[in-house]
Amino acid sequence: MQATDDLGMAPAEAARRFPCAQCGAELHYAPGTESLRCGHCGYENRIMPSTAQVQELDFHQVVAELAARESRQESIVNHCDACGAEYSFDPAIHADTCPFCGAAAVAGTTRHRHLQVNALLPFAIPAGQSRDLFRRWLQSLWFAPGKLKRYGRDDSRLTGMYVPYWTYDAATRTAYQGMRGDYYQVPETYQTVENGRTVTRTRMVTRIRWNPAAGTVTRDFDDVLVLASETLSGYLTEELEPWDLQNVRPYQEEYLSGFRSEMYQLDPAQGFDQARQIMARTITVDVARAIGGDQQQIARLDTRYGDIRCKHILLPIWVSAFRFRNKTYRFLVNGRTGEVQGERPYSPWKIVAAVIFGIVLAAVLALLFSQQGQLHY
Numbered sequence: 001m002q003a004t005d006d007l008g009m010a011p012a013e014a015a016r017r018f019p020c021a022q023c024g025a026e027l028h029y030a031p032g033t034e035s036l037r038c039g040h041c042g043y044e045n046r047i048m049p050s051t052a053q054v055q056e057l058d059f060h061q062v063v064a065e066l067a068a069r070e071s072r073q074e075s076i077v078n079h080c081d082a083c084g085a086e087y088s089f090d091p092a093i094h095a096d097t098c099p100f101c102g103a104a105a106v107a108g109t110t111r112h113r114h115l116q117v118n119a120l121l122p123f124a125i126p127a128g129q130s131r132d133l134f135r136r137w138l139q140s141l142w143f144a145p146g147k148l149k150r151y152g153r154d155d156s157r158l159t160g161m162y163v164p165y166w167t168y169d170a171a172t173r174t175a176y177q178g179m180r181g182d183y184y185q186v187p188e189t190y191q192t193v194e195n196g197r198t199v200t201r202t203r204m205v206t207r208i209r210w211n212p213a214a215g216t217v218t219r220d221f222d223d224v225l226v227l228a229s230e231t232l233s234g235y236l237t238e239e240l241e242p243w244d245l246q247n248v249r250p251y252q253e254e255y256l257s258g259f260r261s262e263m264y265q266l267d268p269a270q271g272f273d274q275a276r277q278i279m280a281r282t283i284t285v286d287v288a289r290a291i292g293g294d295q296q297q298i299a300r301l302d303t304r305y306g307d308i309r310c311k312h313i314l315l316p317i318w319v320s321a322f323r324f325r326n327k328t329y330r331f332l333v334n335g336r337t338g339e340v341q342g343e344r345p346y347s348p349w350k351i352v353a354a355v356i357f358g359i360v361l362a363a364v365l366a367l368l369f370s371q372q373g374q375l376h377y
């Protein structure tokens, strides 16, 4: 057990190895189990369950302490010059391309100081299953270049990556000012021409009556999730949600054996800025409901955040990045649910061919119908 201080910070350490008790080869975490497995002899070694609790840290204390001193955990990491990714260095994994951007040359190692991970969700989807999902996704793509489909046969490029996230809890209290709009009906007279004569008629029209509205709403947020990686597109990772965050467990290095982990790029304060935007969306809905009526205008929101707590967690994602015509495309699999998301290139030639086919088909159908018409008349 390593000594940590009150923020859960530990001194620099090298990635731990887990040798097989039977043959000495390296044990790797077996997704979906509570065991480390030897790829050489098949020996299984149960992971000792952690007795620790998942810790949530006081946010203001974390920010103040991070600013005040340098005693964070320090790791040797891979650094990619092409996309800026920093991820755990593993001499046993010989990567010739960056798992985040597919750049050919991985530039080398650097030291990264960071806050220690509090909790994680272990991989549940094994490598083989994620490869099948990747291949099926590639096969399902319309208009994809043939070269991309062939890429799917090379399965060495799917990397099991623990991706850094922050979660935030906060008790919020929001004072609001705005206007409440209520519909009401009024009769309206109008003139129209009937049978060549101008007549006066009455109809009901809807109007809105606006009244000032002000008050306070409160809401407690739990585990607002913010991606702490800048290398993985936020849009793709958002599509991988939801995560079963209720199942996070205390960080144990065993779960990382055989996988890689990315270092966070967004610090806890930057992460909280994003969390505030996510919370604001919910608060705006709360305020609209509190104002009531048929329409609402919100002029001012003033939110106080109390009892902010945060934790640094890792979530399991199978990542494949490939470069095609100088652009990076990514394919991600949620390592818990198997949900698949990907960016994909289109083959312009296949699209042109399909459009031409469509035009020809329409012309043929039009000709057939016109001939049918001639037969009937």
Ligand SMILES: [Zn+2]
Residues within 6 Å of the ligand: 020, 021, 022, 023, 024, 025, 038, 039, 040, 041, 042, 043
């Ligand atoms: Zn073994």
Ligand SMILES: [Zn+2]
Residues within 6 Å of the ligand: 080, 081, 082, 083, 084, 085, 098, 099, 100, 101, 102, 103
């Ligand atoms: Zn890269």
